[in-house]
Amino acid sequence: MEITLKDIQEAKSSLRNAVYKTSLVHNTTFSEMAKSSVYLKMENLQKTGSFKLRGAFNKISRLPEKDRKNGVIASSAGNHAQGVAMAATSYGIKSTIVMPKHAPLSKIAATKSYGAEVILYGDVYDEAYEKAKEIQKQTGAVFVHPFNDPEVIAGQGTIGLEILEDLPDTDIIVVPVGGGGLISGVAIAAKSIKPSIKIIGVQAKNMPSMAESISQGHIATIEGMPTIADGIAVKTPGELTFNIIRHYVDDIITVDEDEIANAILLLMERAKVIAEGSGAVSVAAILNRLEYIENKKVVALISGGNIDVNMLSRIIDKGLAKSGRRILIDTLIPDKPGTLGILLNRVAETGANVLSVTHNRSTRDIPIGYAKVELELETADEEHAEEIKKLLLLNDYNFLLL
Template sequence: MKLTLEDVKKARDNIKGVVRKTPLLYSSTFSKKSGYNVYFKCENKQKTGAFKLRGAYNKIVTLSEEERKRGVIASSAGNHAQGVAYAATAFGVESTVVMPITAPQAKVQATKGYGAKVIQCGEVYDECYIKALDIQNENRAVFVHPFNDEAIIAGQGTIALEILEELPEADAIIVPIGGGGLISGIALAAKEIKPDIKIIGVQAEIVASTKASLEKGEIVTLRGAKSLADGISVKTPGDITFEYIKKYVDDIVTVTEDEIAQAIFNLMEISKLISEGAGAVALAAILSDKIHIKGQNVVAIISGGNIDIAMISKIIDRQLVLLKRRIHFRVQLQDKVGQLGGLINQIGSLGANIVRVRQERNWEESGLDFANVTFEIETESKEHSLNIINTLKQKGYEVDIIC
């Protein structure tokens, strides 16, 4: 391991004036929920929407003129792609990025918009990596690795400098782990400045390759799995990053897909912060009670905010259903003028928002005089939903909850 704290400080000088110093926000709500003082380091507010610009820009600064003339190539699930494209264009360097076919279109289009040529291949990052190496062998472009490179690691470590300058009393930093570049840089810098600070990594449970590697004592490769946290869906950690993780990281925990989705939803609703799956895993670990440290001040890294609007919509719909704030139920009504209107007025008077109503004839089961009406409503809480159902039953309606 060659990196020192001075390398991270030099990286900060290299990226100064280009990379933003992102906000460090205290959350009273999540602090009450967790029992810790919870702070968010908002790399979702970074240029390109994620922390990756720090490492990518620092890497391209270090390239020679001859290397820049050859152009650069990278493989990425999306955020590194944007960082490389932005940095390369800033230096007038041609860039090519290989991304998964499953990459969110928001990331693909943004990468193209920053000036890179995008090639889509494979389902997960590791398949893109192989394709990018094949292309590099043909065109001799400089490969800009998303995590397994010490210039990249040093750039990501600048986050720790910002955190400890603003919150020197931080007791722990909770960091997403994909290939390990982010946590390696943060851990190195933070531990050199404050040796007793705890650095805890978080991985998606279905592709926790770094955790598995630490448990075995050597790098292992897991089967590819597509997590909601696509930015950290990495089957094999880097050999360089693995050494820094072994030396500096205190623990690695995992979170489920449901816990990630809930954290994304909570960040939007409570803190008004848009996070992608990888960016939400630190909060997911805190809310699922998987973080256990001495001390009170915990910093959760929101590593990025590049998430498709369509995915946000799915998460919101799903979470509202799971929380019983959106419910479907069926009511049998007499098929007479005014019956449906009266029921709609009843539901509205109870404070529900009616999203959808569908009426179907029920001739086979109940004869010609009855119809089934299906409602989808939104409420303030699970208790509010139950109150509406119980009130309708008390008024004589036959109500069956669908979900």
């Protein structure tokens, strides 16, 4: 089914009072790192914290009155769920959302708060989808597909209109890809207005279903592995989106889990932006995979900001450790008064901040007359961590860096 620029423009009119026109913000740090002009399209600041409201609202706003009586049903890892719930509630329509059992707790709670009945089923989106279709047959509710629906795609495409309104000379738009609804809409809108623009899709390396499908020339189901970009963890792309992407999208690349986590951390530190894993893959791609974007105007679509706080904490801890800004040192010292103080003073001389100290003399692996000390240190960078290691070696400490 063909989706046109006119469909997207009509969707924009329908959404005028329902969604925000989110900001397009230039980021100096990422621009310097990528040697290009990088702009962030801030859909993480959209109502419900994600672009998904656009497509869901456009779909539900167009339902005939006779189709509303049995309500709507959807399957989602979280963001589409919230969009459908908010849109349905605004029209007084009952909504039921089937979410994977391991969906982030914050997304489950938010979906319920928007008025939906939430059913947890399956380990990934595709299993939740099958359950939702089963319930739909029983209830007669209208199924609101998260990506393989022309009205949903048209709603997402309004982002492409906004980008080119704010930055008409955009050269490249980098877009997260799961099932493909977002990039399909953005690509149709952008290419219809400016055919020379490049549209680059990004998937998690752990779940590259669309990338593999395009590579193989047919829709492929990929079992994949868990990813922190749960919002784009889709095993099987949609037929409609697959065909649109083949026609409109210039390339689809993948990024790994460390690159995604680092992008989340950099967005927090350098842009003061909270992005979920699926929202950060566009920045991960720009910083690690797109060498040919130098001296271009590049838009990174930050598709959502609904990250679980516990996951965010783990990402921060891992990122600090990987960059050498938080280290754990395990060493033995003589079990005598003053030796712990000497060790701490030597560490303090380097400017490191001691976050915690564990002192133990009782376990079997500790020789009599010694105590085991574990230090958690806050450091400036890898060079600072190396300085601490050299100082300990110089003073004859035997230690392990954990």
